[in-house]
Amino acid sequence: MHDQQESVSRMQQSQRSRRVAIPRPENAGGGMFTRLSSVHVALVREGFEVLFWVVDTQRGDAPYNEFFRFTGKPKNSEAQAFARWCSEQHISAVFSFNSRHVQLAFKYIKSDSCLRICVANNVHFPGFYNTALGIWHSDALVSYPGPMEEQLSCLTRYYGVTIFVEDPYIKPPEIMATAREIEIDDKIRLIFVGRLEQTQKNISFLNQLYFKLECAGVHFHMDIVGDGPDRRLLSEIAGCQNVTMHGWLDALARDNLLAISDISLAPSFSEGFGVAIIEAAMSGVVPFCNDLPHKETLFGNTRYFISVDNVDAWTREITHLSENRDLLEQLKGQYRSDAISRFGSFDVFSGFYARVASARPPRPRSSAQRALRRLCGLIDYLPVAVKWRLLRLAYTNVDTAK
Structure with a gap:
C-alpha cells in the first residue's frame, strides 16, 4: 500500500513538473497575441502541457477545453480560487504576464509546488510600475532586454527573485499566396x-x-x-x-x-x-x-x-x-x-522558456528580504497617483539604491 502511494506521488510529481499555466492567447492581431502564441507553441514543443487562464474582459470564447476564468476586477476570492485550481491541476509553473489577477493569486500559491513567474511586458517605466507591484510574491521574473534591465536586476536582487532576460522571438507573418x-x-x-x-x-x-x-x-x-x-x-x-x-x-x-x-x-x-x-x-x-x-x-x-x-x-x-x-x-x-x-530563432526562444518553466524555486529568502517584501507590499494600498510617483522615484534613482 505504501509503495502504491509513493508510486502515485511520483507520478503526480512528474505530471506536475511538465504542466504550466499561461494567459489564453487572444486572436486579435496585436503584439500580445503573437507573444503568447509563441510562448504556447514553445512550451508544447519542449514537452510541457499548457493550460490557460482568461479574464472575462477578453473577446470571444476560449478555443481551449481547460482554463480558469477571472471576472471583473482582481479580488481575493478569485485569487484564492485560482490558487486552488493550480493545485488541483498540478500546475508546476504559472506565468503572469503582468496580470494583476494572477499576481494577486501568487501570495496564495505555495512556491514549493508551483513556480510563480512574473513576466514584464514593457521595457519602459509603465512596465517597471506593473512589475514592481506584482513581484512581491514571485519566484522568477522574465524581462525583455533593454533600458529597464538595470532597474529590474536591482529589484530582483533585493527581493531574492531569479531574473531571466528573454531572447525575443517573433514568428514571421503568415501571408496568403494571393x-x-x-x-x-x-x-x-x-x-x-x-x-x-x-x-x-x-x-x-x-x-x-x-x-x-x-x-x-x-x-x-x-x-x-x-x-x-x-x-x-x-x-x-x-x-x-x-x-x-x-x-x-x-x-x-x-x-x-x-x-x-x-x-x-x-x-x-x-x-x-x-x-x-x-x-x-x-x-x-x-x-x-x-x-x-x-x-x-x-x-x-x-x-x-x-x-x-x-x-x-x-x-x-x-x-x-x-x-x-x-x-x-x-x-x-x-x-x-x-x-x-x-x-527569427525559435530554437533559442523555446529553449529559453523551457529553462524558465523548469527552474527550481529560489533558495529561502533572508529575513531582510522578507521584511522588505512585506514593507513594499504596503504600497499596494496607496492611491494610484502616490504609487506612481513613489515607484517613478525608485526607477529614476536606481544607481543610488545599489
Missing part, C-alpha cells in the same frame, strides 16, 4: 496596428500626421487596425476617403494587410517591446516610430525613430520615401532581413 496580388493603386500605404488608446499608444498623433501629409500633397492611404477605449480620438480622420478603420483583425487578415503596406506607424509614448513593429518589418514594412529608448535593440537602422514632438520630420521623411520608391523598396528588404535575423 496577398501580394491584391490590386492596389500607386498610393504609399501606411499602417497602424495596436490598441486605440492614448496614454501609451498616442493615437492622436495619427490625426496630426494625416493632415500634415495631406497638406504636403502626399498620395497615401492609412490603414488603422485595432480598437480601444479612445477610438473617438480618431473621429477627425475616421471618415476620410483615404483612411480605413479595420477594427481588430485576426492574425492572417492582418498579415495580408501588412503584405501590401509600405510604412508602419508606431507613435507610442511607450512600447511593450515593439512586437507589432517587428512583425511589420518581417513583412517588409518600414517602421516609423517614436524615439524609443530601446530602438537599437530592435533594428540596426534607427533613422526613422523620430520624436513624436517633431511631426514635421515624420512628414518630411514619409514624403521623401513616397517620392523615391526605389529607396523605399530597398529599405523594405533591409528591414525584413534585419528583423528575421534578429528575432
Whole structure:
C-alpha cells in the first residue's frame, strides 16, 4: 500500500513538473497575441502541457477545453480560487504576464509546488510600475532586454527573485499566396496596428500626421487596425476617403494587410517591446516610430525613430520615401532581413522558456528580504497617483539604491 502511494506521488510529481499555466492567447492581431502564441507553441514543443487562464474582459470564447476564468476586477476570492485550481491541476509553473489577477493569486500559491513567474511586458517605466507591484510574491521574473534591465536586476536582487532576460522571438507573418496580388493603386500605404488608446499608444498623433501629409500633397492611404477605449480620438480622420478603420483583425487578415503596406506607424509614448513593429518589418514594412529608448535593440537602422514632438520630420521623411520608391523598396528588404535575423530563432526562444518553466524555486529568502517584501507590499494600498510617483522615484534613482 505504501509503495502504491509513493508510486502515485511520483507520478503526480512528474505530471506536475511538465504542466504550466499561461494567459489564453487572444486572436486579435496585436503584439500580445503573437507573444503568447509563441510562448504556447514553445512550451508544447519542449514537452510541457499548457493550460490557460482568461479574464472575462477578453473577446470571444476560449478555443481551449481547460482554463480558469477571472471576472471583473482582481479580488481575493478569485485569487484564492485560482490558487486552488493550480493545485488541483498540478500546475508546476504559472506565468503572469503582468496580470494583476494572477499576481494577486501568487501570495496564495505555495512556491514549493508551483513556480510563480512574473513576466514584464514593457521595457519602459509603465512596465517597471506593473512589475514592481506584482513581484512581491514571485519566484522568477522574465524581462525583455533593454533600458529597464538595470532597474529590474536591482529589484530582483533585493527581493531574492531569479531574473531571466528573454531572447525575443517573433514568428514571421503568415501571408496568403494571393496577398501580394491584391490590386492596389500607386498610393504609399501606411499602417497602424495596436490598441486605440492614448496614454501609451498616442493615437492622436495619427490625426496630426494625416493632415500634415495631406497638406504636403502626399498620395497615401492609412490603414488603422485595432480598437480601444479612445477610438473617438480618431473621429477627425475616421471618415476620410483615404483612411480605413479595420477594427481588430485576426492574425492572417492582418498579415495580408501588412503584405501590401509600405510604412508602419508606431507613435507610442511607450512600447511593450515593439512586437507589432517587428512583425511589420518581417513583412517588409518600414517602421516609423517614436524615439524609443530601446530602438537599437530592435533594428540596426534607427533613422526613422523620430520624436513624436517633431511631426514635421515624420512628414518630411514619409514624403521623401513616397517620392523615391526605389529607396523605399530597398529599405523594405533591409528591414525584413534585419528583423528575421534578429528575432527569427525559435530554437533559442523555446529553449529559453523551457529553462524558465523548469527552474527550481529560489533558495529561502533572508529575513531582510522578507521584511522588505512585506514593507513594499504596503504600497499596494496607496492611491494610484502616490504609487506612481513613489515607484517613478525608485526607477529614476536606481544607481543610488545599489
